[in-house]
Amino acid sequence: MGARRRGCPTSRGAARPPSRRRTGPSRPARPRAAPPGFSPSLRPCSSVVVRVRRVTETWRPGAGQVESGGGAGVETEFVDRVEPMEELRSLVRALGEGRGGALLVEGASGMGKTSLLGNFVRRAAEDADAAGRCRLVLARCHPGIGPGLLYGPVIDILHELHTPPPPPGIFRRMLGGAARGAGSSVPELLSSLVPGLGAVFTIGREVTEAALNSGSMPSDSLLPFQQGLAAQIVDALLSLATAGPPVVLVIDDVQHIDASSLLVLDRLLRLLPGAPIGLVLSHASDEAQDAAGDSAEELLRRWESESLIRSYALDGLPEDAVAELVRGRYPDAPPGLPAALSRLTAGYPVFVQLCLDEWLPEDGERLALPESVERVVEHRMRRLGAEDQALLEAAATQGPVFLSRPAAETVGASHEDVTARLRRIAKDHRLIVRAEPADWAAREPSDAYAFPHQALWQVLYRRQTPQQRRMRHARIARSLADEAFAPGGGHELGRRLEIARHLEEGGPECLADAARAHYALARSAAIDGLSFAEAERHCEKAIQAARALPGAAPGRDALLVRAIELLLSLTEVRWRGQHTGGGGPGIDALAAEAEGAAARLGEPHLLARTTLLRGKTLMATQGLLPGLDKLRAAVEIAGQQDDPVALFVAKVEYGRQASKRDLAEGTRQLEEAEELYASEPRLGGGQDPVLQHARNLNEMQLGIGHYDMGRLGQALNRLVRCVERLRTEPLNAELPIALNYLAQVRMGVGQYGQAEAALVEARAHEAERGGESGWHAYNTALLARCAVRDPERRGEALTLAEDAWLETEATWLINLVPIVRNLYAEVLLETASHGTGTGGPGSRAPGSSAADRTAAGALDHALRLATDTVVETRRTGMVRSEIAALSLSARVHLVRGELGPAAEFARRSVELLRRTGDMPALRSEEVLLHAARALHAAGPGSASPEEVAELLGEARAKVMAKADSLADPALRHSFLTEVALNRAVVNGRLEDD
Missing domain, CATH: 1.25.40.10 (Tetratricopeptide repeat domain)
Structure with a gap:
């Protein structure tokens, strides 16, 4: 009872301030203030307290210790962290009870997240009682080139779950990308791990490559690919988890994750309740972030707000934990040292360790603690000669982990001499440690080393002048690009990413090469990996580099055209008016x-x-x-x-x-x-995906165009044939659009059951491939329009309409926004005018008050939506939706008994219709009928009986002309009798049903 275990309360029983934790959408707790002169952004390669040990052979993952950041071999002393460890254990317990869940561990850099997770995995592996209960898989996202490694942690996790369990138990430790073979591509790796994924990659590559080469990116077709990949990967993860004991997936440093893996996590999180998977993420909330880090931060906050993940914020170590660390390293240290150290460092583990590294026993209690990390590093560097200092600076230019050959070429020394010097520095000065090289460098004739702390690495990098850094980055890029070290005649993705990174930092002389390198990486990410988010980031960097070139530089304009064209094509599906496309x-x-x-x-x-x-x-x-x-x-x-x-x-x-x-x-x-x-x-008979996409769009657009022009029979026949053909295509990308058009025609001829079946098929097709979609929203809104006809389904209709509008706001396709908004307004109008209100079964309007659930509130909402459409369409030119919105406004005012405004809006809708003629997605006879009703209700003071009769006559002529386009007597009968609007027009009924 007297001895305190690591990670447990002290034997003295001293009260300890609890670590701050939070759940839900709140922001991270503010960490304790960092000590003066210290930067909390400087993190150790392995958190909590780390001792660098001298190593005589390369350390490899899986050899009995958790990998430290940067790949260094380290010894970790773990203290405190009782509460977060209990949070992790509770996740495992819940998983054992059949409740999947997710936990986010957040904190400033150097606060101990990596060590906490590593210790959690080690303890679980050593816990005999846990054997058979669950499997643990630990993956890490790497900084630097990490965001460019497509599906990085996902591939590692899949590989580990496929691997037979190691003795002595079922716990697994997978680290540092060991799963990725040196010569395997992302599609090859994923296809070998996920059944059926190879076919998706093959089709996706063909479509994407043809689209990029033609300059016409079929964004409707490409969007499903990455979503489809994510869906199949998640299905594979669930299948692997179900095949054995439950699985806890631990992903460290998620701020460095790639966007493709984020898409997988987003889908997985939504399926965790009831799944045999627990997910633990760690996130350094204060590290410098690029676009990848911003994407991760944004998703983390969204997951919290949606209660998909709970979070725990780590703070600095309390004073008694610091005291234990001091006793562990220096049992005879003066009693006042721990308190002074705690005050100076605010409990930041990295600073505690750096200060202890500098303390000497002869200093006694009058220890002069260093004022800054820079001073600590400078003190250590003075023990080296000038040439060795320059060598370490050049090595730091490579990054936290570096290779000896590029370092030698950067300083102009022989490789043999440099390898000996680096070995001596590691052995005698502890400024670097041996490390495992990255996968892409597995065949590199180099030794790999790492700086044991990012604090040390960053200080060495900043020691150089800007021009020194630029020159060294350029030399490193040239060294890495040496074709002599390109297995099979071409560089792997990891090496290409490294080369591009150094070219980007290499100054003016490297701009053209940087632009070309990033553009090539963008195409590779899009075509080979179907990872469009990564492709966007490379496009942005290519554009920035090309812009920085002199105006007359050879190739500048061609680079700009290609990179901008690719960026806009990749982002087209997300365009929202004046919003930016891809962050530029x-x-x-x-x-x-x-x-x-x-x-x-x-x-x-x-x-x-x-x-x-x-x-x-x-x-x-x-x-x-x-x-x-x-x-x-x-x-x-x-x-x-x-x-x-x-x-x-x-x-x-x-x-x-x-x-x-x-x-x-x-x-x-x-x-x-x-x-x-x-x-x-040159067009017909080929299998060019771009031409196929354009042909499909052309065929279905002609079909719906015939419908809009009143040729109902031609429209139905063409769209039925189009849908049947699209169902046989492997991708079916345009099928939801064709089904939408077919459903419109089915509704127009009174075949509501068949229309609803088409919409259900379209929505199921898009739900299967995942992600938000403007066309899924449109199909949902049309389904609501079908359902609202049935008084028993009006609550369901309203819920569908609300869902459709929420998804439309998220996707914001400019041509669909006013259509869905008008359909939502129409459903509100129908439910309110028939006495149902908005409080039917299933209704869940976000933020609705009690008043909004009354018929009056629903009418107010419908009028606001129609007004918004009128304002918007006058800017965008979508006149069809403006006419429909004016007609809706007239109908709302009429239901509310406001006859003057009803007549005014009715006249405006008819005047605009007569100026434009028949318009797509608009039934002219509907506008004319509702105008006649409004003017009739307003009385002789607003319109003469002859004017009302003229409007009715125009509407009847249009209805009968459409009826005449239907050669099938059954279809003609359905058109005239099953469609309420047509019955009213033919019968001249001026009162609403």
Whole structure:
């Protein structure tokens, strides 16, 4: 009872301040103030308290100790951390009871997260009672090039779960990327670990590569790939976990994780309740972050707010823990030393260790503690000669872990001499330790070393002047790029990432090479890894490097065009008006920059591609009309070249968008594109994914175009054939869109059951591949429109409409936003006007008050939505939705008995309709009927009976013309009798049902 175990309360029973912890969406607890002169961003390679030991052979993961950050061999002394250890144990206990869950351990750098997790895994492995209860897998995200290692920790975890359990028990320790073979690619590794994934990679590569080469990225088609990969990987993880004891996945330093792995974690977290998996993440909340770190931070906060993960914040060590550390290292230290050390360091483990490293017994209680980390490092460095100091500085330029050959070439010394000097420095001065090289350097003829603390590494890096750093980065890049060390004639991804990183820091002389390297990495990430987030980051770096080149530099404009085109193509699915695309300037500014660069190059094919791209960004940022002008110009430029692919793609894009303003012009362009596809040998008969995508869009757009123009029979036949063909394609990317169009036509002819079945199929298809989608939202809104017809399902309809609008707000596809908003408003209007209100079963409007659940509140909400649409569409040019919103406003005012405003909005909707003619996604007869009803209710003072009759007559003529387009008598009968609107128009009924 008298002896205190590591990690347990002291034998003296002294009260200890509890570690701060938090759950839910709150921000991390503020850590104790760092001591003067110390930077909390300097972290040790292994946390809590670390002693560097002299090593005589390379340390390898799995040899009885947890790997330290940076790969150094270390000895760890673990103290305190009773509460967080109990949190971890409680996660394991819950898992044993069938309750999966997740825990986030957060804290400042050097606060002990890595050591806590490593100690947790070690203790679990040594716990005989735990044998058979669960399996533990520890993976680590590495800094530096870590965010570029696609699916890094995921591959390691999958590999470890596939590996037979090591004796003596079922606990596993997997560290440092040991699973990744030196010559294996990401697709090869994942395909070997996840059944069926190889086919996804193969199809995805073909589609993506063709899209990039053509300059027309089918964003609707590419979005499902990464989501599909994540879904299959998570299914594989769940299958492996179910096949044996439950699994605890421990991922250290998640701030360095790659975006592809984040997508997997996001999907996994949503399936944890009831799953045999526990997840533990550690996160350094204060480390310098790039875009990857920002993405991780954003997702962590979202997971907390959604209660998908609970969190625990580590603080500095209490004074009694510091005292125990002092006793452990210096049993005869003066009694006042622990208190002084605790006051000076605020309990930061890394600072405690650095100070203890400098203390000497003869100092007694009058120990002069160092004022800064820099002073500690400088004191150690003075023990070395000038040449060895320069060698360590050059080595630090490589990073926390470095290789001897590039270090030798950087300082211009012989490799043999440098290896001997590094061995001596490690043996005699403890400034570096032997380390395991990264996978990509496995065949490198070098020794690998690591700095035992990032504090030491960062001070050595900062010792150099900016120009020294630039020159050394450039030399390192050249050394790593030496083809003599490229197995099989080409560099691996890890080495390419390292080369690009050093080129990026190599100054003006490396700008062109840096731009080319990052662009090549972007294409590789997108095509080979289907990792579009990583590709975006490389594009941004390529653009920055190209911009920094002199204006007349050879290749500058070509690099800008290619990198900007790729970045905007990758981000197109997320464009939101004036929002940025990928973290840089506004998307239209980027497109304009690429267009200008193409014009300077004078290459027509590039100008056609960039003009088409500019048309898309103008559509997103400034509205329909400016975008149409550019798209029309792209068609003209493409028509002047002998390139049927460019012309076909441009015509399809222009025709689809032109239909939103001029239905006849849009249909003409689409029909010309269809004729071109059928008559041009270079288009038909091939399997080009870009052409297939454009052809599919063209076919379904013509189908819905026929419907909008009143040719119901042609529309139904074309869309049925299109859907049947798309169901047989391996990707089915456009199937949800085609099913949406088919459902609209089915609803239009009164086949509501078949329409609902099509929408259910479309939603299930997108739910299976995961992720938010604007078309999933649209299909959900249409399903709500089907359900609201049934008085017993109006609560369900409202819930569906709310879900659709929430997803639309998240995805914000500019052409779908007003349509879904209007459908939501219509569902609110229907439920309110029929006395159901918004409080039906399943309704869960976020933030709704009691008043909002009344019919009056629902009508107010519907009117606000319609007003928002009118304001927005006047900016974007989406006139079809403006007409529908004006008509909805008239209907709301009519239900509320506000006859004057109802008549005013009715007139405005009809006036705008007559100026534009029939529009897509708008039934003209519906606008005319509701206008007639509003004017009739307003009385003779607002409209004459003749005017009302004229409106009804126009509506009846349109309905009968559509009926005449249906050759099938059964379809014609259904159209006239099953559609309530058509019954009212034909019967001239001016009162609502």
